[in-house]
Amino acid sequence: MNTEELTGRLGRYPPFDRLDAARLADLAGRARTVRFRAGELVLDAFASPVRNVLFVIEGRVDLWWEPGPGPSSVPDDTVGPGSLIGMTSVLAERALGPRAAAATDVRAAALPVSALAGAFAALGGARYLAAHTPATATGGIVRPVPPLAAYTTVDDLIVHDPLIIPTGSTLVQAAAQMTAFDAPCAAVALPGGRFGMLTDTLIRRALAAGGDLSTLAADAVADRHPPTVVRGDSAAEALVVLLDRDADFVLVVDRVGGVCGVIAPRDFMVSPATAGISLHEQIRRAATVDELCQRARRLPAVLDELVTRGLTVSKVIGVHSAIIDTIVRRAIRLVFDHRPELSVDAFTWLALGSNGRHEAVLSSDVDSAASFVDGLPTSQIAAYRGAFAEVADILDGARLYRDKRGTSAQNPLFARTNAQWRAAALEWMAAPDRNNGAIMTSLLVDGRPIHGDPGLSEVDRVFADVRKHPGTMRLLLQEMLARRAKPHVLREALRRRPEFVNVKNDGLLPLVNLARWAALSVGSSALPTVERLRAAAGSEMMPQESASTLIEVFGELQRLRLRYQLRQWRDGEPPTDVLEMATVSPIDRSILAQAIREVAAVQRRMDNIAVYVPVDEWTARQNAGS
Structure with a gap:
């Protein structure tokens, strides 16, 4: 096959279909054709x-995706034209497989590793890799990975020194530097010592918009609030x-805000969080x-x-909550693709x-609401609610179940105009x-x-200014x-009575309610329980010590909850918040009792504070020594 034919063939398959003609021709020119019987x-690659x-x-x-007896055994997968073989080991820079054998006579192009970087620098290349990650017949992820000690922080995922575009550079100058470094993105220095991010995608959008690019500033095109993590953060945090x-x-x-590097989806191929981004x-x-x-049903396995x-x-x-978001978004798109009206x-x-x-576990219902643009006719809202019911049906099929009490966007109570x-x-x-004002408030201020x-x-x-309404604050x-919280239930449990404890109802919900109210009381719009407690910490109603204790308790209850739900899932039982005390270890029973x-x-x-302290003093900050 000559270079022109191979160029055309490569261009028909991802991720090469995203390359321009010059890069495709260069890649094809550096390849050689090989044959196997x-x-x-x-x-x-092991x-x-x-x-x-x-x-x-x-x-x-x-x-074959695991080291084993080889071609005489049943293969884990069989691939055909357009497939790439060996890319996982290339990215990991270690022998992670697979072992491959020709099922029929095979003709292939051997592509030098050094020539492939451009194809996988963009998200499209990473999406190809993620979508073609091998899986077992039961849906479990099968991928040899580095030891856990490696690649657990973002530091370990940084491959190259970052390209930094100086303040005052034009877009043309920035694009030239990115081309010279073969970099799909760059950090752009902004006034005040901050950094934005400029990507190939943003440059293409600027080109499409027209105008005089020779004078257009790079920082005017860059994302001035890019997704950012701090050195030392976990790879999982960056994934979320x-x-x-x-x-x-x-x-x-x-x-202190200095740029250390940039990580892309493909960099997670060697992280313990790989399974999350793959799914x-x-x-x-x-x-x-x-x-x-x-695919959604594989989420518990991940x-x-x-x-x-x-x-x-x-x-x-x-990671679980982020993937649920993706499932919901995809369900919405699939439903509305068939409803063009x-x-x-x-x-x-x-x-x-x-x-x-962002705190969902395996037993969590998928509660939802919808807010429509003003002026939408009532008859059309009814049609939208019908589409939302289809979305809920899809989520049921994905084993993400709707709330049995009707907290769903298909319910007129939760589908309104702005x-x-x-x-x-x-x-x-x-x-x-x-x-039900207090209940509806609790539901909607958790909305994301x-x-x-x-x-x-x-x-x-x-509700941003609810603290200015003392009567409302007291009623809420x-x-x-x-x-x-029900510590007496745990006392009975420790005496082997009763047989079951509901960790959500008896401990977590009271804690979550406290954090929600505390955040409202100080005007915080934070959503996660831990962030709400941190925002309210130091007030008369929520001293720093109480907030720190509740943060620790919340982590322990969530840890127990998820761990026992995964055990239920492995045993083929539906995950619930009810713990059978006979299966709970003495240490965990003690932790549970102390937490509640x-x-x-x-x-x-x-x-006591509500009874003896005036409402306007509830949110007053305590003195450092008090």
Whole structure:
């Protein structure tokens, strides 16, 4: 096959279909054609480093993703034309497989590793790698990985020194530097010592918009608030940031804001968080409802793998919530692709409850609400609610179940225009004890947009100044304290009575309610429980010591909750928040009892403060020595 023919063939398959003609021709010119007879060993990437990645032109190749007996055993996968073989080991720079043998006569192009960087520098290349990660027949991820000691922080994922564009550079100058360094992105120095990020995508958008690019400043085109993590953060934390922002790159900075590097989705191929990004990308590419549901059902297996590899539970839960967001977004897109009369720009989809707070575990319902643009006719809103019911059906099929009490965007109570939400929030503010105002407030202030307008919801805007309404604050506190932590249940459990304890109802919900109210009381818009406690820490109602204790308690309860739910899942049981005390270790029973006692103690203190301290002093900051 000559260079021109191979150029055309490469350009028909991802990730090479994203390369321009010059890069394709260069890659094809550096390749050589190789042939293998049926049964012949094509590649053994367990035995030695990969020097050339093979692009299959004709024939079928069997793959084995674990070291084993070899071509005489049943293969884990079989691939055909357009497939790449050996890329996983190239990225990891170690012998991670696969072993490959020709299932039929095979013709392939051997592509030098040095020539492939451009194809995988962009997100499209990483998405290809993620989508083609091998899986077992039962859906479990099968991928040899480096030891856990390696690649657990973002520091270990940085491959190259960052390219930094000086302040005052034009877009043309920045593009020239990026081309010279063959860099798909660069950090751009901004006034005040901060950094933005300039990517190939942003440059292409500027070109498409026209204008005089010779005088256009690079910092005018750059993302001035790029996804950012701090050196020393876990790889899982960076993964959550990347998934949350649906970003091509994440900027890594040091503690004083200096740029240390940039990481891309492909860099996670050697991280313990690999499974998360792999499944995330496969879900985003799901072409049908059946495909989406099939891939989404693998989510518990991914969480189990991440926990087994030693990632902290808080990070695993963050990855879980981010992937749930992706499943919901993909379900929305698949439904509305078949409803051209309805616009996806007419509404914002809000994740509520634990999903809204980024704290969902396997037993969590998918609570939701929708906020429509003002002026949308009532008849059309009814049609949208019908589409939302289809989304809920898809989520049921993905084993992400809707709330049985009807907290769903298909319910008219949770599907309103922006003006209607604003009017309802004002009513709840004035009288939280009427029309379930306190309950609705609790639900909606946990709302997080995952589709549509990313800004604060109308309810959040109304309740931003709730601390200026003492009567409302008192009534909301009464409602928040109505669900009490139940240490007496644990005392009975420790005496072998009763047989079951609900860790969510008896401990977590009271704690989450405390944090929500505390955040409202200081005007914080934070959503995660830990961030809310940190924001409120140091006030009369929430002293620093109480906040620190509750943060620790929340982490322990979530750890126990997820660990026992994964055990239930492995045993083929539906994950629940109910712990069978006979299966709980003595140490865990002790931790559980102490955690719930701590929550109850904070509730009692807040009760006393509410009785003896004026409302306007509840949020006053304590003196450092008090």
